[in-house]
Amino acid sequence: MITKEQILNVLKDVYDPEIGRSIVDLNMVDNINIEGNIVTIDIKLTIKGCPLQNSIKEDVINKVKALEGVKDVVVNMGAMTEEERQKLANSMNQGKVPLFEKTRVIAVGSGKGGVGKSTVSANLAVALGRLGYKVGLIDADVLGFSIPRLLGIVGERPYALDENTILPIEKYGIKVISMGNFADEDTPLIWRGPLLGGVLEQFMNDVYWGNLDYMIIDLPPGTGDVPLTIMQKIPEQKFLLVTTPQASASHVAGRIAYMAQKVNIDLIGIAENMSYFECPDCHKKYNIFGEGETEKLAKELNTDVLVKIPIEIKIREKSDIGLPVAFINDPEATYYMELAKKVSEKVKPIR
Numbered sequence: 001m002i003t004k005e006q007i008l009n010v011l012k013d014v015y016d017p018e019i020g021r022s023i024v025d026l027n028m029v030d031n032i033n034i035e036g037n038i039v040t041i042d043i044k045l046t047i048k049g050c051p052l053q054n055s056i057k058e059d060v061i062n063k064v065k066a067l068e069g070v071k072d073v074v075v076n077m078g079a080m081t082e083e084e085r086q087k088l089a090n091s092m093n094q095g096k097v098p099l100f101e102k103t104r105v106i107a108v109g110s111g112k113g114g115v116g117k118s119t120v121s122a123n124l125a126v127a128l129g130r131l132g133y134k135v136g137l138i139d140a141d142v143l144g145f146s147i148p149r150l151l152g153i154v155g156e157r158p159y160a161l162d163e164n165t166i167l168p169i170e171k172y173g174i175k176v177i178s179m180g181n182f183a184d185e186d187t188p189l190i191w192r193g194p195l196l197g198g199v200l201e202q203f204m205n206d207v208y209w210g211n212l213d214y215m216i217i218d219l220p221p222g223t224g225d226v227p228l229t230i231m232q233k234i235p236e237q238k239f240l241l242v243t244t245p246q247a248s249a250s251h252v253a254g255r256i257a258y259m260a261q262k263v264n265i266d267l268i269g270i271a272e273n274m275s276y277f278e279c280p281d282c283h284k285k286y287n288i289f290g291e292g293e294t295e296k297l298a299k300e301l302n303t304d305v306l307v308k309i310p311i312e313i314k315i316r317e318k319s320d321i322g323l324p325v326a327f328i329n330d331p332e333a334t335y336y337m338e339l340a341k342k343v344s345e346k347v348k349p350i351r
């Protein structure tokens with residue numbers, strides 16, 4: 001004779017793919033009825049017509065059918081009432097760990113646009129994920145967001161349980177949030193500074209991040225209000241500077257790092273991007289944007305050059321199709337894996 005306890009026990013291993021928690025913990029199992037060897041289960045989805053309902057249903061059927069003595073499983077899919085949803089959101093928020101208590105926050109910035117800061121941020125986040133860490137990525141370049149494109153999540157909308165409980169998008173083993181997932185790519189956002197600050201605060205406070213080891217923040221380029229506000233608001237954050245040899249040569253690249261140091265933020269080091277180009281045919285190296293300038297900058301800032309990432313066609317090509325190279329087992333991934341290892345050694349997770 002099968003019991004409800006046995007069924008609930010196996011249902012504990014059925015996860016709501018969007019929330020990442022067991023349907024039992026989420027109070028989604030409404031009713032279980034056992035008649036002989038036929039089990040009927042009523043499931044309440046957090047939202048009516050949830051696009052992932054079929055995968056939940058399938059999982060429930062497979063898990064319960066595997067129990068000895070069960071011949072057939074009938075699953076009825078319903079939805080939570082507004083009140084039930086609110087109750088769930090409240091309970092999730094209660095368990096919410098303040099983001100910065102157990103999470104290492106790493107802001108990635110550059111004094112100049114177009115040096116590959118977002119490419120480095122996205123690949124660093126994915127590489128840290130591949131090292132086994134729980135990683136979040138906030139695209140703080142609210143007006144010039146490029147993270148959705150880099151991670152192939154253009155047009156995806158985050159799922160919201162209520163307006164204070166937004167679930168980040170999960171891709172390539174990391175959790176991501178970007179203004180690009182709330183706005184249309186082609187419509188320019190014309191907002192003033194204070195509003196931007198509000199969006200970022202929401203990204204930090206109202207998004208259900210769960211327990212993260214690292215939060216990577218892709219800052220907007222330059223030394224404007226937004227990077228400064230982020231630097232001042234989040235305690236204990238660290239800073240990673242992205243530059244090219246050419247940008248290092250100008251005073252612009254380092255300015256943001258000086259700004260970080262002024263507000264007492266530790267500089268982890270410098271990721272030099274577009275360091276050189278190696279001819280795939282003759283393997284000769286060309287220092288297209290110059291050489292030695294980033295080392296000089298590192299010395300001035302009393303920090304290290306952590307990695308030199310060459311110009312690689314594959315990095316650009318894969319970025320354009322939303323596949324960060326750090327996620328694949330290609331030689332290009334090694335630069336970002338090396339960077340992630342050094343970053344995790346210099347900024348150890350709290351755990």
Ligand SMILES: Nc1ncnc2c1ncn2[C@@H]1O[C@H](COP(=O)(O)OP(=O)(O)OP(=O)(O)O)[C@@H](O)[C@H]1O
Binds near residue numbers: 309313
């Ligand atoms: N190492 C690299 N090799 C080849 N292409 C690269 C490399 N790094 C970045 N790119 C390409 O350079 C372009 C600019 O990169 P990215 O958007 O990351 O720069 P950014 O500094 O974040 O720009 P913005 O200032 O606009 O935010 C992209 O097309 C990207 O694919």
